[in-house]
Each structure stands twice: as structure tokens, then as C-alpha cells.
């Protein structure tokens with residue numbers, strides 16, 4: 165039960181019930197879809213980057229509380245950040261869920277300690293670690309974001 | 320419970336060692352038999368005994384244990400044949416890897432030999448992917464038409480245009496019981512109408528065979544597929560039953576050892592009978608386990624099993640309605656003889672994945688998701704349900720824990 169309360173923190177339930185930055189953006193915003201075929205979670209990410217900064221972001225789609233709150237929390241966290249900062253956040257978030265960069269691990273690199281403070285509200289999602297099946301739900305929007313950043317037109 | 324006095328639930332439960340395990344410190348409430356049923360110790364022991372005393376490859380061995388392994392493997396065909404009401408199991412029962420492979424066999428063998436561009440087959444919108452994708456793959460190769468029986472608001476088959484759909488069709492391939500809705504389809508009358516239209520009928524009995532008497536002769540069907548792991552047997556083995564005259568005319572599916580009469584440099588001659596479809600070393604231990612599962616169910620009596628699960632389903636449907644009213648929905652027909660023990664639960668504002676997660680902490684095992692029936696889920700307009708499905712070891716106490724856990728779920732997200 166304690167684990168369950170860790171998983172469903174109040175912040176998570178709040179972002180699930182009242183998702184931030186809900187909707188879609190028109191071009192020139194980049195639009196990327198992410199799927200979790202396991203449970204049917206779906207995220208549609210619209211990303212508008214201007215001068216190397218995330219000027220606007222919107223999230224649509226449907227799914228479980230973990231996937232949807234993660235998307236909502238992510239949108240709030242990356243808005244106004246530079247692309248580099250957003251990429252850094254993806255890496256830190258995945259580290260929090262014990263999903264290190266496989267390549268780095270292979271090279272025997274020391275794992276960088278996760279600075280939970282730097283994650284702010286996102287740290288609420290760390291309870292997911294105890295529920296391996298749900299990690300995919302939590303990372304769906306972040307993988308979709310990584311794809312969106314890769315698809316940005318070169319400026 | 321009234322009407323199920325002959326069914327000794329406590330005794331049945333003692334046969335399932337896993338049920339005495341705890342989950343998160345609570346009694347395990349296993350409500351996922353629709354995905355895979357637990358095996359009783361009789362099945363586990365039969366398989367272990369076979370491996371410790373008899374194991375050998377089947378066919379062609381002349382030493383004693385090899386002969387015994389062959390005998391047990393072939394005996395499993397007879398057991399399954401008898402269980403299904405087939406006159407000659409040894410000529411009509413093919414062992415595959417699972418129910419899914421049975422449909423692939425049917426499509427690639429019977430379908431490939433009998434379907435052409437311009438032909439049509441009929442499926443329903445409530446099919447499991449196992450009875451959809453193999454036909455779509457074949458359609459890509461051959462270019463025939465797939466027609467779909469729709470679904471009514473009562474979550475039953477919409478048979479209003481069945482004559483039209485069957486007109487000129489070569490096969491009706493349809494589920495006997497929906498793994499999402501719990502709808503029990505009228506197979507006898509579907510078989511009659513298919514045959515009247517000149518079509519054959521194949522049934523997906525994965526959710527039927529474990530829960531009620533299924534008699535291929537009485538139903539008058541042509542093909543039937545199921546997965547033994549859903550009827551208290553092991554994983555790794557599936558069954559395709561086919562009428563002997565149809566099976567004898569079907570070309571082989573997978574090639575290799577075991578399925579041939581002769582092989583020369585310029586070609587091969589396939590074996591006769593079910594063996595023609597069993598390339599390579601078959602699932603021998605699993606066939607022994609399947610025999611034990613058949614014996615186990617026969618000893619309980621499928622009528623008694625059916626009655627027990629019917630009464631339990633009625634109890635569950637009325638209890639959930641009384642406890643939750645419209646705050647939870649069940650995707651499926653209302654109670655009645657054609658309503659099987661599959662409860663697909665949706666709760667407004669709470670995703671099935673979250674429901675299942677919270678239920679887990681109460682020791683309740685249910686399955687969230689699309690249940691390999693995406694066309695059906697689209698038709699229902701939901702992307703996931705939390706599915707509770709009953710087996711012989713479930714009782715009203717399990718439903719009561721489910722209710723307690725659902726109350727907690729609604730409270731947490733409310």
C-alpha cells in the first residue's frame with residue numbers, strides 16, 4: 165500500500181485530472197505521436213521551437229494516469245527551456261527511473277547521480293520505479309519528446 | 320450457492336497450489352483465467368511424472384520408453400477427441416503451439432488451398448486477433464474478400480444481414496465466446512445457416528471449451544481451435560480439430576521431420592492424418608499435461624463446471640450493479656444463459672491500467688488492455704478495459720474482494 169501511495173502521489177493525480185498544456189498546435193510546430201502498444205496509451209506532442217527555445221508545447225492523447233500526468237508534467241517542465249536543457253531533462257528523468265543510457269553503461273561510465281531537485285515536480289514520478297510495467301507509461305511522453313527534438317528542422 | 324451443490328469449490332481449490340500463495344500479504348484472487356488458467360496439481364504431476372519416468376521422442380523409437388511416450392502422445396489426441404465429442408480424435412485432432420497457430424494453420428493450409436480472388440469469408444467484429452490477422456495475411460497474398468458481422472448495442476452479434484454476408488462465402492470463422500464481452504454466440508444456428516449457404520464454419524473455442532460442454536458433433540461445426548493453457552492445461556500446446564474428410568484434403572503447413580511419408584531429392588510426400596501438420600518434435604510433455612487437464616475437467620463434469628460459473632457470473636453481475644450502479648460499466652450483454660464469466664470493466668475517469676494496478680494491491684489479478692481485440696475496442700469506443708474472468712476455482716468470496724478493491728479504486732481517484 166505504501167508503494168501504491170508513492171505511485172499515485174497527489175501531484176500525479178492532479179495532473180491526470182487537470183492536464184496542463186492540453187491540445188495541439190498548428191504548423192510550423194512539430195507534431196509527433198507516441199504509442200505504448202502494451203496498454204494502448206497514446207500521446208500526441210506538438211512542439212514549437214523558436215530560436216533554440218521551446219516556445220510552446222501541447223499534449224493530446226489518452227491513457228492511464230501515469231502516462232498522461234507524465235506528459236502534463238513534462239510539458240510544464242520544458243516550456244521556455246532551451247532544446248539543450250530539454251534534452252538534459254530527458255536524460256535526468258530517465259536516470260531517475262533507473263533507465264541509464266545503455267551505451268554509457270557499456271563503456272563503463274560512472275552513472276551521474278540524479279539531482280532530484282533539478283526535476284522539480286517531475287520527481288513525483290519516481291514512485292514508478294517500483295512498478296516495472298508502468299515505467300513504459302511514464303517514459304512514453306519523454307521518448308516522444310526525444311523524437312520530436314530529433315525531427316526539428318535544422319536551423 | 321444454489322444450484323451448484325454438486326460442485327465442491329473448496330475441494331477444487333485444494334487442487335490448485337498457487338491459490339494458497341499470498342499476493343501483497345493477501346489471499347490471491349485469481350481473476351485472469353481468460354488469459355491463462357492455473358494448472359491443478361494433477362496436470363503438473365502428470366507432466367513431471369512423464370518427464371521423470373518416460374521421456375523420449377515420439378514415433379519411430381523402438382525401445383520401451385519411446386513406445387510409451389508415443390502411446391501417451393497419441394492418447395492425448397483420443398482424450399481431446401472424446402472431450403470435444405469427436406468420433407475419432409486420432410484422425411481429427413492436430414496439436415499446434417497454441418490457438419493462434421491453429422488459426423494460422425487453418426488459413427495457410429485450408430485457406431490457401433480453397434480461397435481465390437473473388438471469394439469471400441465472414442468474420443465478426445468481436446474476434447480475437449488470432450482469428451483476424453492470419454486471414455488478413457492470406458488476403459494480402461490471395462486477394463479474397465473479408466466480410467464482417469457487426470455488433471448490436473446489446474453486445475451480441477448483429478445477425479440482421481447474415482444471409483447477405485454468407486451469400487457466396489466459403490467460410491464463416493467466428494468466436495464461440497467473446498474474450499472481452501463474455502457474449503456466448505449461437506453456434507448451432509450459425510453452423511446451420513453457414514452450411515445452408517454452402518459455407519464451412521470454424522469456431523474459436525478458446526473461451527468456450529474451458530467453461531461449458533462443447534460437442535463438435537452436436538454443434539455440427541467443421542473446424543474448432545482452442546488453447547489448453549486456458550483450460551487448466553500447460554502452455555506450449557494448441558489444438559486444431561477438423562472434420563477428418565476436410566483434414567485429409569488439406570495440404571501441409573509447416574515442413575520438416577515428422578510430417579512426411581517420404582523425402583527424395585526432387586520432393587516429398589506428406590504423411591497422412593494429423594501428423595501431416597506436425598512438423599518437428601511436437602509438444603509431448605504438454606500433450607501429457609493436456610490429457611490430465613481433460614481428465615480433470617471430465618471428473619468435475621463440464622455441466623457442473625458450467626453451472627458453477629453461470630451462478631457465479633449472475634452473482635457478480637448483480638452485485639456489481641447493486642454496489643456501483645452506473646459508476647462502473649461492464650462491456651457485455653446482460654445476465655442470462657448466453658453470458659459467460661468475463662467482466663470487462665470500465666470506470667469513467669479512471670484508466671483500466673490504474674484500476675488493475677490498485678486491484679493488484681488487494682491480491683486481485685485482472686488484466687487491463689485491449690485483450691487482442693482492437694477492432695472490437697474501436698467499435699466499443701474504449702481503448703482499454705480491466706477484465707476479470709472466472710475459472711472453476713473462483714467463488715463469490717472472490718467477487719466480494721473485487722468489489723472491495725473497486726470501491727478503494729474509485730475512492731483513490733474520486
Ligand SMILES: Cc1ncc(COP(=O)(O)O)c(C=O)c1O
Nearest residue numbers: 417418419447449498525526546
Ligand atoms: C477468443 C480467443 N481466441 C484466441 C486466443 C489466443 O490464444 P493463444 O494466445 O493461446 O494462442 C485467445 C486468448 O488469448 C482468446 O481469448
